[in-house]
Amino acid sequence: xxxxxxxxxxxxxxxxxxxxxxxxxxxxxxxxxxxxxxxxxxxxxxxxxxxxxxxxxxxxxxxxxxxxxxxxxxxxxxxxxxxxxxxxxxxxxxxxxxxxxxxxxxxxxxxxxxxxxxxxxxxxxxxxxxxxxxxxxxxxxxxxxxxxxxxxxxxxxxxxxxxxxxxxxxxxxxxxxxxxxxxxxxxxxxxxxxxxxxxxxxxxxxxxxxxxxxxxxxxxxxxxxxxxxxxxxxxxxxxxxxxxxxxxxxxxxxxxxxxxxxxxxxxxxxxxxxxxxxxxxxxxxxxxxxxxxxxxxxxxxxxxxxxxxxxxxxxxxxxxxxxxxxxxxxxxxxxxxxxxxxxxxxxxxxxxxxxxxxxxxxxxxxxxxxxxxxxxxxx
Ligand code: GDP
Ligand code: MN
Numbered sequence: 001x002x003x004x005x006x007x008x009x010x011x012x013x014x015x016x017x018x019x020x021x022x023x024x025x026x027x028x029x030x031x032x033x034x035x036x037x038x039x040x041x042x043x044x045x046x047x048x049x050x051x052x053x054x055x056x057x058x059x060x061x062x063x064x065x066x067x068x069x070x071x072x073x074x075x076x077x078x079x080x081x082x083x084x085x086x087x088x089x090x091x092x093x094x095x096x097x098x099x100x101x102x103x104x105x106x107x108x109x110x111x112x113x114x115x116x117x118x119x120x121x122x123x124x125x126x127x128x129x130x131x132x133x134x135x136x137x138x139x140x141x142x143x144x145x146x147x148x149x150x151x152x153x154x155x156x157x158x159x160x161x162x163x164x165x166x167x168x169x170x171x172x173x174x175x176x177x178x179x180x181x182x183x184x185x186x187x188x189x190x191x192x193x194x195x196x197x198x199x200x201x202x203x204x205x206x207x208x209x210x211x212x213x214x215x216x217x218x219x220x221x222x223x224x225x226x227x228x229x230x231x232x233x234x235x236x237x238x239x240x241x242x243x244x245x246x247x248x249x250x251x252x253x254x255x256x257x258x259x260x261x262x263x264x265x266x267x268x269x270x271x272x273x274x275x276x277x278x279x280x281x282x283x284x285x286x287x288x289x290x291x292x293x294x295x296x297x298x299x300x301x302x303x304x305x306x307x308x309x310x311x312x313x314x315x316x317x318x319x320x321x322x323x324x325x326x327x328x329x330x331x332x333x334x335x336x337x338x339x340x341x342x343x344x345x346x347x348x349x350x351x352x353x354x355x356x357x358x359x360x361x362x363x364x365x366x367x368x369x370x371x372x373x374x375x376x377x378x379x
Pocket of ligand 2: 191192205
């Protein structure tokens with residue numbers, strides 16, 4: 001999950017990383033009230049999950065209430081690379097002597113964490129990497145040993161941060177590393193990290209990506225989901241405890257096992273169709289799960305046919321067949337359902353369905369046949 005800048009700054013603050021005081025606003029009036037509260041000059045900043053807001057007119061300095069009103073008016077509703085600004089963050093503006101770049105991310109091939117630090121911040125790091133790669137100092141961090149202050153001190157010197165910034169920057173980097181690891185981030189980036197003319201170092205921007213696999217140990221992350229765009233189908237599926245991902249096509253997919261579900265998408269594509277979703281019902285293909293799965297797919301107006309692809313292993317196909325019939329009693333499904341049932345007790349399963357087959361409930365002998373049939377019905 002990507003965080004908005006203001007959420008990233010809230011997250012940084014939990015780990016003692018210095019950020020400017022500020023608040024969010026959804027309307028011009030709220031924005032003006034926040035500006036009055038934090039004190040001029042202020043920066044009015046578009047809250048969208050995309051970089052380069054500055055260049056796009058989404059970050060503006062205001063010296064007084066008139067300017068705060070003017071900038072909030074122009075930024076709220078602004079379209080930045082397809083993201084419409086619904087909320088602004090207003091903070092007390094900082095004087096800037098120097099802009100640096102700092103980040104931590106995962107270096108998968110090396111099985112380490114990767115720190116990146118540059119004395120040339122404020123511009124996109126990709127541009128620095130291209131035009132002046134030597135200006136970025138990389139630090140490979142053993143996840144078991146972590147990052148200590150001594151190492152951080154050597155790092156800020158190597159990156160040639162200004163003398164006045166080094167000690168504070170080193171301490172901040174250790175905190176950022178703690179935020180990144182204990183806070184279960186995939187990415188924690190500050191660009192720019194600034195040195196002010198009076199000699200303090202703090203974060204002017206925050207880009208944080210949280211590792212969703214760790215959400216079980218972070219109940220506090222739920223607050224960050226508020227305002228997050230969510231596919232209504234995915235929301236419904238989540239409420240029903242289903243493993244569902246919404247796609248753009250017309251063939252609804254239900255399969256048991258993530259691997260089979262992915263193969264099902266491929267086969268539907270191969271025969272000229274498009275999948276409306278990924279849905280793995282796992283081993284528990286009972287009536288409750290099947291009914292929930294059919295309900296979610298049925299709620300998608302794009303779906304023109306439903307392909308139920310079950311390979312019974314531990315899951316028994318006769319139970320799946322009973323589950324489908326039971327589910328159909330509970331849910332009124334608009335689109336025709338094509339079933340491919342194979343594996344454990346497939347013969348029994350097909351026999352259970354046989355008396356109920358019609359042009360809305362169809363079985364096919366193989367996965368490929370079933371895909372072709374479902375696609376033909378959808379197109
Ligand atoms: P981004 O363009 O989306 O990365 O947004 P940033 O938050 O990084 O802001 C873009 C630029 O605006 C920064 O690189 C700064 O140069 C400038 N900026 C942001 N906050 C302040 C501030 O408090 N004071 C001043 N003087 N400039 C700021
Ligand atoms: Mn930035």
